[in-house]
Amino acid sequence: MRKESKKDEGVLNQYKRINMKNFKNILVIAGVLLVCSCKKFLNEDQKSAYGTDSQLSSERAARALANGAYQNLTGLVAGQNGSYGGNTWNLMEFMTGKANSDLGQTGFVNYQTLNYNSTSFYFDTWWQQMYLGVGAANLAIQKIPTITAADLSATEKTNLLAEARTLRALYYFYLVRMFGAVPEITAPQTDLNALKVTRTPAKQIYDDIIIPDLLFAEQSTLPYKDPTGKVNMATVKALLADVYLTYAGAAINGGPSAYAESAKRSLDVLTKGGYTLFPNYTDMINPANKNSGEFIFQVQFAASIPATNPLTSLTIPNYSGISKYADEYGSVYPTPQFIASYPAGDKRVQEKQFFFTSYPSITTHDTVYFKNHYIYKWFDVNAVTTTAKSDLNYTIYRLADVMLMYAEASNEAEGGPNAAAIGYVNQIRARANLAPIGALGKDAFEQEVWSERYWELCFENKMWFDMVRTRKVRNDVTGIFDNFVGHKTVFGATFTEKQLLFPLPKQETDVNPKLLPNNPGFN
Template sequence: MNTKIKNITVLFLLVIFSAGCTKDFLSETNKSAITQENYFTTASQAQAAITGIYPMLHTFNQEIEFRGDAVWSLLEMPVGHIGLGGSQYKDGSIKHTNSANEPVYKMVWSGFYNGISNANLAIEKIPGITMNDAKKKSLLGEAYFLRALYYSYLVKLYGDIPLITKPINFSSPDLYPERSPKEKVYDLIVSDLLEAEKMGLPKVDNTGKASLGAVKSLLSGVYLTMAGYPLNKGNTHYQLAAAKAKEVLDGGYYKLFDSYDYLHDRAHKNKDELIFQVQYLAGVKVNRITEFISPSGISKLTSDLGTVVPIKEFVESYEANDKRTQEKQFYFTEDYARGSTTKIIKFAPALYKYWLEEGAGKNGDGNSDQNWTLLRLPEVMLIYAEASNEVEGPTSYAYDQINKIRTRANLVNLKGLTKDQFREAIWRERYHELAFENKAYFDIQRTRKVYNLKAGKFEDAFSYINESGVKFNQQYMLWPIPQSEIDVNKKLSPQNTGW
């Protein structure tokens, strides 16, 4: 398998990193010829090994052939809530007409398996290093968490995938691996996260590294996914999801921001409700998130690409008076023209949720270095509400979770709902609160439901025609295995359905 062959060389990119600083896992330049045979002997090398697992998270924001598309934006497009136009591939993603040869499918596959390779090496080698035991355990906790995180995306995106847990070399039996059943992949994810829980990680971390709160939050989401399609574990895993989410909520690990501005500024990175983010820093590692959402003529950044623009029906699907739809909360419709402090440009609603004022605004410095959020407190609150509702119907504690989110949005509290009504209320809140955070596509996978924006209700994913004129078919419940991988390793056949 050619990805694995490349991973043999990628493994040693990690040796350049020094220990302990957020800046360290923002760069991947290889400056060392050290091999694994003479490496992994000191505590600083153990730290460097862990630091080397993080950079592959930048795959989410990696641009695809300079098209104005990135992995995160293309995860949103099959849902149908982004307007057409910008690139052929973007439109193909929205219309569900792409081929298995599209570069994004290989990009994610290779990037995340590279992260897994580095995690596997750390997990195997660090136990043999003589160093402080508590620090050793904590580092291993990070490795288990990150391996689980990478696998959690790969299994949701590709289904049955190779399950690699040991370092690869040219004589390894897994150099050309077979696909493992998705249930076995989930078993490893759960096992890794349970192991990470025991490793003495700090409850929270404000530097961008893994924490106990991040471990528990991810695990609650994994259990929720396992409860639905395609595994259909049902009540046992709804109970597990609710219990794990409640540990986070009761533990006081995180708190909601009192301003939506804090979701996308520099001062509040990795703080309060932001559980786990991909790290960026001006002068070290930047991204084009703000450029992707920026309407023409306003940004101080390199360009205004405007490729990730919500359709008006989505913005209009929020309840009346929802604070999130007010100007410069989650969306905006005007801003200063580039280079002007007086001229205002008006435009269709755009994602202010990802606007970095310090970089792109009228007084901005031209740097796009906002973090990309993978886990946020409102998601954990809604996981608890949804999972507990499936087991015992609406409870006061479940109402508390969703109503805290609604109160911040200036909406009335929910009450007196049936189990079915409460379920749909939670799903709607996920669409609105977690909008464009790469949750909707995975919600469609696990529920087989899509949101009818105009009717405000949920429809069967395989029969409803969305606002982009598309209905899901079985093909788009998964991404294809990259065709170039199958061409090299026939054990990866057959291709996913429809591709």
């Protein structure tokens, strides 16, 4: 069970760790490179340490600063301190009402019943991890322009800044979608009192930070692909497409122009990026395919270092005895109603595609049959059967996601689906062994795209954000899209306005009362 600390850390302490001049050696490059999210620079030999007042004079130092902004991407799936099987990734799946759990320790019942509060699981870890990422990105953005080095060209410097600003935009994108108004901090701080700030409206965070950061990165010369897993131009444009699509939606109501901007960026990825759909769904759980094929941007994990992907063990049926893992969590699995919502003949719901219902025992090799469907999207066969260390990456953007973003955004911007949008949807359906769609009106096509996002991107932490931005929820029993407010889950809980934003963690509001009042419905 979770253990509460006697003294809450808060965002001030999180920033203190990264940014204060009073704390020398705050960026220990060797340490950063050991946990940073890009595999090919995990092995670089960096021995120097830098603080906010250090003099930097090499390309290696600039690279290390940029690398530091990646390390908190693992916070998207990180374990909750003091919990058993409680990973941040769980939260966005529990909230949908389309997931169940074998683990009471993860606080699932509070989300099943929608009775969570500001001290519940996950919120504090999400907040801390995203602001740690913001802090590391801010440090890189401040220091890289000051570096004078013969081996660092102006173009290279701009590209490193593009990486850092893209990552800062990504961290803030999570924050505003989850919490709404949040503190706007864009530089390393030298005074703790300066961190006792009020919240800035979400729209202003988009307008001041997220969109400008991505527009800056879009003007860089980053390549459309990077096999090492670093931010590339496709990452920039996919994120910008997602940002504009969300900005156009209910929370900000950015309107048709935002849909058009979203469609423009996603189409750039589709026509210029050179990405292709994997022929088979199981290609996505082959570690040899990391950062290739349809994968645009992933959180990097590796079996050879401590940062192995936790989702493999997290999604194995609880105590099923099918793996080398000491712990098989069964933390998240789909409801029967969600499984039944797939169209007849859909390959995605067939055995060992997106889900599985049986597997050989690790000891007897007899087939073990499960009582439910479980998630197969992070089933690393080698880790399960041999090493207990998953080498799979965690995907933030892949091609199918961008195809569906383009289909939705262009449909809204143009008042109906164009041929390209229909074609992209049909590519996704063809891989699922589904017949192509024909001519559809604007509303019918929109709902087809939303449904495909449910089925294709399920359990990739996309569904909850889609629900909130569209204010619609696909009812797995009726097959229609309910209004978000008033939708009743299969567990009998009903979404209200309160669910549109998560509560700010109590440990943050205790440290900084200027964050209050909390979001509606929370103390």
